[in-house]
Amino acid sequence: MMIDSHTHLYLNDFQSDIKEVMLRADAEGVKKFYLPAIDSKETDNLLALENKYPDKCFAMMGLHPCSVKENYKHELSLVYSWLQKRKFAAVGEIGLDFYWDKSFADLQYESFHLQIEWALQFHLPVVLHTREALQETIDVVKDYQGKNLKGIFHCFNGSLQQALEIIDAGFYLGIGGVITYKNSGLAEVIKEIEIKHIVLETDAPYLTPVPFRGKRNESGYLKYIVQKIAEVKNISSEEVEAETTQNAQLIFG
Numbered sequence: 001m002m003i004d005s006h007t008h009l010y011l012n013d014f015q016s017d018i019k020e021v022m023l024r025a026d027a028e029g030v031k032k033f034y035l036p037a038i039d040s041k042e043t044d045n046l047l048a049l050e051n052k053y054p055d056k057c058f059a060m061m062g063l064h065p066c067s068v069k070e071n072y073k074h075e076l077s078l079v080y081s082w083l084q085k086r087k088f089a090a091v092g093e094i095g096l097d098f099y100w101d102k103s104f105a106d107l108q109y110e111s112f113h114l115q116i117e118w119a120l121q122f123h124l125p126v127v128l129h130t131r132e133a134l135q136e137t138i139d140v141v142k143d144y145q146g147k148n149l150k151g152i153f154h155c156f157n158g159s160l161q162q163a164l165e166i167i168d169a170g171f172y173l174g175i176g177g178v179i180t181y182k183n184s185g186l187a188e189v190i191k192e193i194e195i196k197h198i199v200l201e202t203d204a205p206y207l208t209p210v211p212f213r214g215k216r217n218e219s220g221y222l223k224y225i226v227q228k229i230a231e232v233k234n235i236s237s238e239e240v241e242a243e244t245t246q247n248a249q250l251i252f253g
Ligand SMILES: [Zn+2]
Pocket: 093, 128, 129, 130, 154, 155
């Protein structure tokens, strides 16, 4: 059994064939799906998919750093009211993203800090998105040491040193399709990391693993990530599946 700790199966990309996508994932042994939020435009679709598969799909709530714009205060108020209303799997995905646009960096920091406070308030893990801002994100998380903040650095793609800093801060590394990309360097880093610090993710429909790179990603492709981790760490696929499942259950409860 595998758990996809990060998949956007509620997006329009899957609107026409979600049933088949879920069946294919099930046939491959992917039994649980954690759905990260992006912003309020997607909330209805996010909650509808969870509602359709209540034993398999689990929604997170949060404001993605790329959705932190002029209206961020309104967006954040919606996130907070949802967190008060019902239980979510995590606060996510939240974090810092300086890849497309740095002009909202201050607002991203403000939104990130606020949502971490809410995660602590509601006793939830955080699922962190970071792009061109990994060290900055690690530094933010370090400020909360001793406060029992836990979670996942989703789509981790940093150095060994950064991986160790993340583990030291009590966080897990979310590993997806990037590990199958030849020039990413991620395989060499993960080789040195114990499996007890790793969770699986597809980030579908994005970051499709080899051999389907360039096409739409889906949760059934998790096996290619498992195979690659098993290969670089020289352990069995079964061990990768069992350990990463246990890790995801520890985080999400
Ligand atoms: Zn992300």
